[in-house]
Amino acid sequence: MSAAASPALRDPAWTGRVFWTLAGLALLAPALVATEFKPWLLVEPGALKATMRFVGDFLPPKLEPEFLWLVARECWRTVAIATAGMALALVLAIPMALAATSVLSVSALPGRMHALPFAVRQLARALLIVLRSVPELVWALVFVRVVGLGPTAGVLAIALTYSGMLGKVYCEILESDDRAATHALLRNGAGRLQAFCYGMLPQSAAELTSYTVYRWECAIRSSAVLGFVGAGGLGQQMDNSMKMFQGSEVATMLLVFMLLVGLADGASAWLRKRIG
Amino acid sequence: MRVALHALAARHPAAAAGSAPALRPVRLTVEPGEQLAVVGPSGAGKTTLLHALACALQPAGGRLELDGADPWSLPVSGLQKLRGRLFLAPQAPPLPPRQRVVTAVLAARLPRQTLLASLRSLAYPMDPAAARDALARFDLADKLWERVDRLSGGERQRVGLARALVSAASLWLIDEPLSSLDPSRAAMAIDVLTRAARERGVTLVTTLHQVDVATRFPRVLGMRDGEVCFDLPAAEVSRERLAALYAQREHELSGPLDAVQATATPAPYCR
Amino acid sequence: MNRPSHAAAWGFLAALVALALASFWSLDLQWAKFLSADAMRRMGRFLLELLAPTGEPAFLRKLAVASAETLAMSALGTLLAVLAGLALAVPAARTHAGERAPWRWPTRLALNGLRSIPELVWAALLIVAAGLGPFAGTLALALHTTGVLGRLFAEAIENAPPGPAFALRAQGAGSAKLFFYATLPQILPQLMSYALYRWENNIRAAAVLGVVGGGGLGQLLSFHMGLFHMRETSSILIAMLLLVALVDLASYFARRVLQR
Numbered sequence: 001m002s003a004a005a006s007p008a009l010r011d012p013a014w015t016g017r018v019f020w021t022l023a024g025l026a027l028l029a030p031a032l033v034a035t036e037f038k039p040w041l042l043v044e045p046g047a048l049k050a051t052m053r054f055v056g057d058f059l060p061p062k063l064e065p066e067f068l069w070l071v072a073r074e075c076w077r078t079v080a081i082a083t084a085g086m087a088l089a090l091v092l093a094i095p096m097a098l099a100a101t102s103v104l105s106v107s108a109l110p111g112r113m114h115a116l117p118f119a120v121r122q123l124a125r126a127l128l129i130v131l132r133s134v135p136e137l138v139w140a141l142v143f144v145r146v147v148g149l150g151p152t153a154g155v156l157a158i159a160l161t162y163s164g165m166l167g168k169v170y171c172e173i174l175e176s177d178d179r180a181a182t183h184a185l186l187r188n189g190a191g192r193l194q195a196f197c198y199g200m201l202p203q204s205a206a207e208l209t210s211y212t213v214y215r216w217e218c219a220i221r222s223s224a225v226l227g228f229v230g231a232g233g234l235g236q237q238m239d240n241s242m243k244m245f246q247g248s249e250v251a252t253m254l255l256v257f258m259l260l261v262g263l264a265d266g267a268s269a270w271l272r273k274r275i276g
Numbered sequence: 277m278r279v280a281l282h283a284l285a286a287r288h289p290a291a292a293a294g295s296a297p298a299l300r301p302v303r304l305t306v307e308p309g310e311q312l313a314v315v316g317p318s319g320a321g322k323t324t325l326l327h328a329l330a331c332a333l334q335p336a337g338g339r340l341e342l343d344g345a346d347p348w349s350l351p352v353s354g355l356q357k358l359r360g361r362l363f364l365a366p367q368a369p370p371l372p373p374r375q376r377v378v379t380a381v382l383a384a385r386l387p388r389q390t391l392l393a394s395l396r397s398l399a400y401p402m403d404p405a406a407a408r409d410a411l412a413r414f415d416l417a418d419k420l421w422e423r424v425d426r427l428s429g430g431e432r433q434r435v436g437l438a439r440a441l442v443s444a445a446s447l448w449l450i451d452e453p454l455s456s457l458d459p460s461r462a463a464m465a466i467d468v469l470t471r472a473a474r475e476r477g478v479t480l481v482t483t484l485h486q487v488d489v490a491t492r493f494p495r496v497l498g499m500r501d502g503e504v505c506f507d508l509p510a511a512e513v514s515r516e517r518l519a520a521l522y523a524q525r526e527h528e529l530s531g532p533l534d535a536v537q538a539t540a541t542p543a544p545y546c547r
Numbered sequence: 548m549n550r551p552s553h554a555a556a557w558g559f560l561a562a563l564v565a566l567a568l569a570s571f572w573s574l575d576l577q578w579a580k581f582l583s584a585d586a587m588r589r590m591g592r593f594l595l596e597l598l599a600p601t602g603e604p605a606f607l608r609k610l611a612v613a614s615a616e617t618l619a620m621s622a623l624g625t626l627l628a629v630l631a632g633l634a635l636a637v638p639a640a641r642t643h644a645g646e647r648a649p650w651r652w653p654t655r656l657a658l659n660g661l662r663s664i665p666e667l668v669w670a671a672l673l674i675v676a677a678g679l680g681p682f683a684g685t686l687a688l689a690l691h692t693t694g695v696l697g698r699l700f701a702e703a704i705e706n707a708p709p710g711p712a713f714a715l716r717a718q719g720a721g722s723a724k725l726f727f728y729a730t731l732p733q734i735l736p737q738l739m740s741y742a743l744y745r746w747e748n749n750i751r752a753a754a755v756l757g758v759v760g761g762g763g764l765g766q767l768l769s770f771h772m773g774l775f776h777m778r779e780t781s782s783i784l785i786a787m788l789l790l791v792a793l794v795d796l797a798s799y800f801a802r803r804v805l806q807r
Contacts, residue, residue: 011404012421027622031619034620035681035685077574134784137765142593151575155576225667229758257664258664261663267559289644330717366713370729371711383729386728
């Protein structure tokens with residue numbers, strides 16, 4: 001039997017738990033104040049009446065043919081902005097990912113990478129990080145000032161932000177794959193682009209495509225959001241309708257948007273299952 | 277608890293309909309306070325038998341009686357109350373890896389606690405002394421406040437057994453309690469279990485591969501291919517009987533067979 | 548991959564390429580306007596002006612307050628979503644094979660609905676009920692994130708190893724006790740990890756919700772950019788980037804701690 005004295009019956013984790021709970025509450029209080037968190041305001045008579053009226057307008061949703069035709073056109077615009085933006089993002093992301101990946105480094109083949117190639121790669125990565133970190137809405141605001149309202153601002157905003165996202169993940173995918181084939185090609189004198197096409201692309205194509213299609217689906221949602229700052233499409237129409245308190249129009253557009261997102265989600269999942 | 281099986285047949289929960297039952301019609305009666313060891317090669321239906329006794333499997337045929345009542349004809353609340361009086365220890369210790377030993381052991385008391393009490397016990401264990409005493413009998417008292425995933429396999433198995441001592445059950449169904457334990461720890465563990473069962477008048481049914489340990493139980497059940505081959509007091513379980521039970525599967529036997537007595541008469545082959 | 552699905556996949560990709568071409572053609576993209584010398588010059592000047600932040604104390608104080616507001620919005624919104632998501636994940640999950648789980652489909656539908664509406668759209672809708680300011684922004688984040696986390700949590704519950712719950716169920720413990728003693732202890736690290744990842748996403752979303760009136764840095768940005776106050780805009784953008792980096796770092800370290 002055990003010779004050790006029986007352990008204390010006080011829970012050793014208790015003090016830690018009390019401390020972290022109090023710390024959490026101490027952070028919660030200022031957060032509630034800073035966000036003006038007053039849930040009772042939602043049920044104040046004035047606000048409640050406005051809410052009820054707005055929500056009441058949702059049913060029945062506006063189903064007049066000419067309105068539905070408008071919604072369908074704006075839907076197409078939203079998808080078009082997203083797709084065009086993604087196409088441009090690809091044009092930017094692929095070269096940047098190739099520049100940022102260390103797999104294609106010729107100087108690193110025998111040993112350590114030389115200083116200049118290393119710097120170039122770090123620069124490419126830094127650029128990708130910056131592109132990713134700026135929210136696309138901010139880009140859209142900037143471009144709306146420069147090129148005016150319209151789809152161009154949206155396409156460019158999506159192109160820039162998503163090039164950063166795609167570039168980073170492409171780089172990660174390329175880094176994590178098996179390098180033997182690529183290095184063999186480089187050692188035998190193949191150019192970097194050839195090494196990429198024959199060595200890396202075959203193994204990573206499925207994963208790269210899969211992620212790209214997933215991001216395309218996200219871009220459709222972003223595109224709708226960008227409409228709120230003037231980039232056109234479903235988002236802009238929703239903003240207009242909301243400002244005019246046309247609840248039934250908003251309801252229709254929300255439903256259509258949810259359907260659109262659901263379709264894109266389903267299509268993307270189907271494709272990813274096929275190629276993944 | 278008194279257990280009676282009347283031609284009880286059961287299927288694996290994942291088995292296809294129409295396939296052969298894992299447990300062919302079994303007749304068995306266990307009196308309150310009896311201790312029963314079940315032996316047999318794998319696939320014999322030992323685990324299925326335990327799960328059927330624990331009301332975790334609906335019978336595919338026949339009847340189960342626990343303390344004279346058919347659990348499957350009881351209303352849901354009655355069945356839940358009946359379940360609170362039995363304890364099942366599966367083969368793999370059912371302990372969440374990041375939970376602490378004290379909580380894992382005291383979880384055996386859940387059937388008798390209100391929801392509020394059980395939640396309070398999560399924040400601060402309500403009766404660590406009981407957990408410590410149960411663990412101490414298995415030589416694990418110093419692991420009271422440890423996380424389950426910091427224990428070795430054998431220690432985890434003993435924690436799973438310690439839960440039985442904390443529960444208020446009158447029927448203990450233990451599946452392979454000694455698989456991760458070395459011989460000396462195994463001897464201690466089975467000793468603790470049988471002694472505790474005897475002290476509380478608990479009915480104990482346990483499956484074992486260790487035949488030398490099994491034959492120290494007052495009653496031994498031999499199973500093969502879903503059927504009960506023999507149901508005898510330990511004195512009558514001979515080496516030949518066990519050899520016949522494990523025919524062509526001798527590698528699954530553990531424990532020296534020569535610890536079991538030999539008899540002059542040859543034993544009938546089982547299936 | 549069998550032949551028919553191979554062909555179908557290629558077909559889908561070809562359709563996407565066709566979609567891209569059709570998009571460029573149908574949109575009224577003002578390439579000329581964008582690539583014109585005038586526009587390029589304006590862009591150049593714009594970007595240059597953006598590199599000159601202001602250090603004026605009064606404005607920096609406002610910036611600090613807005614940053615704190617944005618941080619609080621993202622944290623509180625994520626926290627509310629964790630609680631609501633968990634509450635909805637329980638009925639949305641089928642915990643073991645025999646369970647009927649009657650609320651599964653309705654709850655999953657509701658979660659999908661919450662998810663598919665982007666945070667900004669929620670914010671625009673909630674301003675009607677909650678008024679302009681960070682309260683609407685917090686609720687918008689909470690609602691959208693509840694949809695996301697609810698689904699992830701439900702999947703985690705369904706994929707939790709069944710052993711501990713099986714043993715306790717055999718003893719007759721009710722489903723609430725099973726959840727707290729057998730399921731939650733096993734999935735808690737995963738849940739926290741999901742929540743921290745969403746916080747990283749939410750700080751980015753919170754930063755821009757102000758553009759529709761949701762308070763925080765976004766509101767400040769929209770205001771100053773509208774008046775072409777480039778120096779203030781530059782400071783705000785830098786504050787946004789710093790805030791995002793801060794939350795990313797905090798989330799990374801928190802996840803490291805949870806793995807121990």
